Amino acid sequence: GQNIDQPTEMTATEGAIVQINCTYQTSGFNGLFWYQQHAGEAPTFLSYNVLDGLEEKGRFSSFLSRSKGYSYLLLKELQMKDSASYLCAVSRAGSYQLTFGKGTKLSVIP
Amino acid sequence: GAVVSQHPSWVICKSGTSVKIECRSLDFQATTMFWYRQFPKQSLMLMATSNEGSKATYEQGVEKDKFLINHASLTLSTLTVTSAHPEDSSFYICSARETGTSGRRFDEQFFGPGTRLTVL
Numbered sequence: 001g002q003n004i005d006q007p008t009e010m011t012a013t014e015g016a017i018v019q020i021n022c023t024y025q026t027s028g029f030n031g032l033f034w035y036q037q038h039a040g041e042a043p044t045f046l047s048y049n050v051l052d053g054l055e056e057k058g059r060f061s062s063f064l065s066r067s068k069g070y071s072y073l074l075l076k077e078l079q080m081k082d083s084a085s086y087l088c089a090v091s092r093a094g095s096y097q098l099t100f101g102k103g104t105k106l107s108v109i110p
Numbered sequence: 111g112a113v114v115s116q117h118p119s120w121v122i123c124k125s126g127t128s129v130k131i132e133c134r135s136l137d138f139q140a141t142t143m144f145w146y147r148q149f150p151k152q153s154l155m156l157m158a159t160s161n162e163g164s165k166a167t168y169e170q171g172v173e174k175d176k177f178l179i180n181h182a183s184l185t186l187s188t189l190t191v192t193s194a195h196p197e198d199s200s201f202y203i204c205s206a207r208e209t210g211t212s213g214r215r216f217d218e219q220f221f222g223p224g225t226r227l228t229v230l
Binding site: 040044054098099 | 133142144146152153155159173201203205207213218219221224225226
């Protein structure tokens with residue numbers, strides 16, 4: 001089976017940097033995704049990691065350590081529109097299925 | 111990016127009735143589609159994997175006779191909630207995986223906008 005943990009809520013200040021952590025336990029690993037979801041809307045893709053290391057894409061970066069079962073999403077220069085839930089999802093090997101964590105609700109304050 | 115649509119975007123029905131939700135890939139072919147359910151303040155829970163031309167694979171605890179899935183073409187999958195009850199009220203989201211993505215770095219799922227179901 002798979003178990004994915006991430007903090008329930010976080011608050012950060014506009015313009016700051018925030019790191020959202022995700023730990024996972026899985027019997028078969030084929031990559032880790034981060035999605036952004038605004039309330040009442042579908043998730044939108046942010047990043048994908050399958051090898052150890054850091055992937056950078058604009059203001060967003062994602063890190064993966066497979067040996068530690070750990071990932072983080074780093075958001076820089078926070079904007080008010082970044083207030084959303086951030087979902088960590090692990091892809092099961094051989095099936096393309098995703099198992100999602102419960103999501104971290106990020107509130108960006110002025 | 112690829113676009114996935116869902117219809118309807120919201121529906122209100124009486125207890126005991128059936129509701130059909132459509133998921134369409136608009137500009138790509140999708141051999142595999144996924145159906146998720148999301149309760150308030152909860153994450154997405156995979157209900158079933160829908161494969162074109164074959165029976166859907168349901169996750170443990172999901173009643174296949176209650177949640178009927180049909181994937182009749184490479185661009186359309188439908189989820190029918192039969193004999194709906196108030197506890198079935200939820201946000202239903204589909205996603206689609208593009209066919210023939212070998213050579214891509216990863217298999218991205220494209221999500222539909224979701225369907226809000228309220229059963230009275």
